[in-house]
Amino acid sequence: MSLHLYDTWTRSLREFTPLKAGEVGLYTCGPTVYNYAHIGNLRTYLFEDGLTRTLRLNGYHVNHVMNITDVGHLVSDADEGEDKMEAGSRRTGQTAWTIAALYTEAFRADLKALNIVEPTTWCKATDHIAEQISFIEEIEKKGYTYKTSDGVYFDTSKQSSYGYLGRLDIEGLQGGARVDLGEKRNATDYALWKFSAPEEKRQMEWDSPWGRGFPGWHIECSAMAHKYLGEYFDIHCGGEDHITVHHTNEISQTEAAYGTRLSNYWMHGYFLLTNDAKMSKSAGEFLRVQLLIDKGYDPISYRYLCLTAHYRSQLNFSWDALDAAQTALGRLRQNVFSLGDVAAKPNAEYVAKFMEKLNDDLNFPQALALAYEVLKSNLSAAEKKATLIKFDDGFGLGLAQWVPKEIEVPANVRAVADARWAARNAKDWAEADRLRSELTALGWTMKDGKDGYTVAQL
Ligand code: AMP
Numbered sequence: 001m002s003l004h005l006y007d008t009w010t011r012s013l014r015e016f017t018p019l020k021a022g023e024v025g026l027y028t029c030g031p032t033v034y035n036y037a038h039i040g041n042l043r044t045y046l047f048e049d050g051l052t053r054t055l056r057l058n059g060y061h062v063n064h065v066m067n068i069t070d071v072g073h074l075v076s077d078a079d080e081g082e083d084k085m086e087a088g089s090r091r092t093g094q095t096a097w098t099i100a101a102l103y104t105e106a107f108r109a110d111l112k113a114l115n116i117v118e119p120t121t122w123c124k125a126t127d128h129i130a131e132q133i134s135f136i137e138e139i140e141k142k143g144y145t146y147k148t149s150d151g152v153y154f155d156t157s158k159q160s161s162y163g164y165l166g167r168l169d170i171e172g173l174q175g176g177a178r179v180d181l182g183e184k185r186n187a188t189d190y191a192l193w194k195f196s197a198p199e200e201k202r203q204m205e206w207d208s209p210w211g212r213g214f215p216g217w218h219i220e221c222s223a224m225a226h227k228y229l230g231e232y233f234d235i236h237c238g239g240e241d242h243i244t245v246h247h248t249n250e251i252s253q254t255e256a257a258y259g260t261r262l263s264n265y266w267m268h269g270y271f272l273l274t275n276d277a278k279m280s281k282s283a284g285e286f287l288r289v290q291l292l293i294d295k296g297y298d299p300i301s302y303r304y305l306c307l308t309a310h311y312r313s314q315l316n317f318s319w320d321a322l323d324a325a326q327t328a329l330g331r332l333r334q335n336v337f338s339l340g341d342v343a344a345k346p347n348a349e350y351v352a353k354f355m356e357k358l359n360d361d362l363n364f365p366q367a368l369a370l371a372y373e374v375l376k377s378n379l380s381a382a383e384k385k386a387t388l389i390k391f392d393d394g395f396g397l398g399l400a401q402w403v404p405k406e407i408e409v410p411a412n413v414r415a416v417a418d419a420r421w422a423a424r425n426a427k428d429w430a431e432a433d434r435l436r437s438e439l440t441a442l443g444w445t446m447k448d449g450k451d452g453y454t455v456a457q458l
Pocket residue numbers: 029030031032033039040041042043044069238239240241242269270271272273278279280
């Protein structure tokens with residue numbers, strides 16, 4: 001089966017055909033680095049990692065670009081309120097530049113902990129101010145902009161296709177917002193460039209043809225995608241919240257400047273929820289990867305948990321679900337390890353079935369179920385091992401590298417076990433039994449072999 005992906009643009013499954021044979025241009029919206037990423041954000045990056053792995057398994061070379069939003073994302077997505085970076089700076093007492101570097105590094109550490117393959121190109125909004133200014137100039141030349149006292153705005157009423165991605169009810173939105181428009185002409189208009197307020201000294205601001213200020217949030221993605229992937233590329237991804245505002249506006253900017261809808265396929269990962277509400281940085285317990293580690297979880301358990309749900313369905317996070325994922329992962333690892341060395345080729349039939357699951361819009365839950373079928377099958381141990389290691393190119397659970405932890409046997413346990421071994425060899429069965437009970441009380445068990453014994457924790 002050839003690769004089929006769900007495209008939000010057409011609201012349908014489409015066969016994937018790259019624009020350039022053998023290559024895929026992929027843009028994924030990256031983190032806003034005013035705080036740590038939460039595991040909800042990381043569910044979206046895990047979905048994108050599953051996509052990248054699937055594309056590679058299909059033989060494509062993936063040119064993957066991810067931006068770092070380090071300026072311009074306002075507290076309200078509607079171009080109002082403080083810049084999240086400036087707010088983060090106030091919260092931490094450090095400069096916006098310092099926290100941007102800190103949270104970018106923390107984000108990369110999270111990706112590593114979850115075994116997410118890094119993009120081929122990272123790009124920061126603040127490193128591409130000139131590109132964003134020229135992009136706005138291009139939009140201006142085409143006649144889509146107007147100026148207000150606080151910035152340069154995109155006039156969405158001039159674009160008949162505006163809002164198609166989100167299937168927006170433009171008239172309804174306009175009617176609902178009539179009173180609060182301020183200087184904006186239409187409810188859906190958005191800022192391309194915001195001016196620094198006259199009384200304010202921003203930490204991050206630049207000169208522009210329109211005045212001193214900073215870029216709006218959406219323009220960075222249009223400008224950097226254009227620079228690294230061109231006017232029209234293959235796939236653009238993000239979380240489901242990006243459909244109606246951020247991606248809608250990215251499309252509108254690129255369509256105004258270059259006449260394309262930016263990307264051929266638009267894909268969106270659905271939310272991770274806590275207590276049936278969207279997980280967010282501001283609400284409730286702040287669930288970071290580091291918190292999972294601090295609580296004693298292997299972060300790959302979270303990766304496993306995400307594999308059990310399709311990316312186009314929301315997933316409710318609970319500690320019970322994470323416990324279950326950790327247990328299942330432990331068993332899978334142990335099972336794969338005990339199959340011995342990779343001394344055979346992967347089974348072609350199972351690999352073909354596996355690719356069918358992945359190529360059916362990244363059906364990782366079913367691909368995971370197939371792994372358990374392989375374990376139960378009557379393939380030889382060596383063939384099972386090779387097949388599951390091949391599957392792991394898609395899962396990313398690190399199955400090939402995993403080895404059981406060598407548990408150090410404490411000296412007092414070793415002493416009792418030695419004594420019992422000696423009693424047994426001397427045929428002093430009563431003493432041997434007594435020492436075995438002593439061992440059990442310490443939480444250990446021992447197994448006698450021909451030439452010696454092994455101990456294990458109960
Ligand atoms: P941000 O750092 O807020 O710009 O978000 C980074 C990415 O995480 C974006 O693609 C969002 O759509 C996505 N995202 C935000 N909240 C969640 C959530 N609860 N579950 C899944 N993805 C999310």
